[in-house]
Amino acid sequence: MRVKGCDPAGCQGLCCYDGVYLLPGEDELIRGVVRSYPEHFAALPAGYIVDGTWPDGTNGVKTATTPFTFTTEEFPPHFNHTRCVFATSDHMCLLQSLAGVLGVHKWTFKPTACWLFPLTIKEGDLAPPPLPGEPDPDYVDDSYPGYVTFVPCGKFAPDGTPWDEAFAEEISFFDTVDQLPLWANRGLSLVEIIERARV
Template identity: 85%
Template sequence: MRVKGCDPAGCQGLCCYDGVYLLAGEDELIRAVVRKYPDHFKDLPADYLVDGAWPDGTKGVKSATRPFTFTTADFPRHFNNTKCVFATSDERCMLQSLAVELGVHKWTFKPTACWLFPLTIKDGELAPPPLPGEPDPDYVDDSYPGYVTFVPCGKLAPGGTPWDEAFAGEIAFFDTVDQLPLWANRGLSLEEIIERAKI
């Protein structure tokens, strides 16, 4: 599998179109971060985390979305014209930019599903996006034919980079993690998390 890699400016942050579903405990971490650094998150709506339902019926807590009109030529017809409320106007993430400002690892506050994308976890190991002809891991039916294979970084790029090179940072970070989500459910205060995550 060869890919182009991540280019948020090129795709307008298409992977963020529906927000992100959170692993258990990630909602508490995000709420604590927003409470501690309100100036950084002043553009968030009051309800920045909501209850959601994926097209296959899976339910969970996720980041809220706001209207956003994608202008990319290959915008998938089954995607919504919305974007995660943590996305910024320059196609970045408020949670990641705060981590960088604080001098901690850039993915310290970022939900697992975000920093791993477009990789998935299969049998405890990281798996690349599927090759053409292989099933999209988020396929539901003809009305929702998938997710990862519909964004540029999840599509085969014959002239691109081998997936394990393109996503070497994600693989290295995953290999250092002994528990997902990274910080949730460990009984650490936000201050302790920030101290441990300093780079």
């Protein structure tokens, strides 16, 4: 599998179009971060975490979305013109930018599904996006033919980089964390999380 890698400016953060479904405990961590740094999240709506239903009928807690008109040439017709409320005007992430301000790892507060994308976890190991001809892991039916293979970083690129090189940072981080989600469900205060994340 060869890919082009992540280019948020080029795709306008297309992977964020539906927000992100959260692992258990990630919603509490995000709420704590937003409460502690309200000035950084001043533009967020009150309901920034909501209940959602994926096209296959799966329910879960996720980040909310706001209307956004994508102007990329290859916008998938089955995607919505919406985007995660944590996305910034330059197609980055408010949770990641706060980590930079605080001097901790950039993915300290970012949901697992976000920093891993377009990789997935299969039987405890990381797996690349599917090759051409392989099924999209998020295929539902003809009305929703998939997700990861419809964003630039998840598409096979013959002239691209081997996936394990393109996403070496994600693989390295995955190999070093001792649990997922990273900081949720540990019983630590946000101050303690920040101190540990600086080490």
